[in-house]
Amino acid sequence: MEGKVEVIDAIWRRASIRSFKSEPVPKETLHQIIQISLRAPSWTNIQSWEFAIVGGEPLTRLKKALAERAAHQDPPAKPDIPWPVFPDPYDRRRKELGYGIYGVKNIPRDDQQKKLDWYLKGVQFFDAPAAIILYVDRSLNEWSILDVGHLSMCILLTAQEFKMGACSQAAPTRFPEVIRKELGIPDSKLILTSIAIGYPDWDDPINNLRSTRDPIENFARCYGWD
Secondary structure, three states: OHHHHHHHHHHHHOOEOOOEOOOOOOHHHHHHHHHHHOOOOOHHHOOOOEEEEEEHHHHHHHHHHHHHHHHHOOOOOOOOOOOOOOOOOHHHHHHHHHHHHHHHOOOOOOOHHHHHHHHHHHHOHHHOOEEEEEEEEOOOOHHHHHHHHHHHHHHHHHHHHOOOEEEEEOHHHHOHHHHHHHHOOOOOEEEEEEEEEEOEOOOOHHHHOOOOOOOHHHOOOOOOOO
């Protein structure tokens, strides 16, 4: 029972960290976090996931290249997994989070420059000292995307055991051609998502923001109970 309580506590405590200390993250620590997370389930145990673990000067170059690309948007972004257009209620939830972030960061809704600055900060992994890029081979299908989702959650939860925080991100992977060029990832790989990871800066109020969750009744149908 004690183990179950620890898992539940980790799930409740997990939150997206969007401000980090500049303190470097040891490569050995990141390897530990990922090694533990490799226990995530995968379709028939094919273990489809692959990683680029980035820090130091390579990450500095990647951040700069991504920011330059994102600032111009010419040509338009072309992520390997196309971004959807969200109808309600999904769009409502997305906007609620966005308005919450803008409120904490004192970004007026009509201030396009401040909104762009915040977007570029996200594209640069929120200035985290390390980032993980997750990808799979293009020969695989949608089940492998689900595998990467399982593993990503394990990374986010395990990071807490090492006094670290993380944020699962799509923004940097809007520009897969930049990531491929900077990190030498071949075109045969499908770049799915990324994780900003490091030691949280708890003095920044953005890290105290907690997104809401709709009640279970909005998502689940039960069969076999009165």
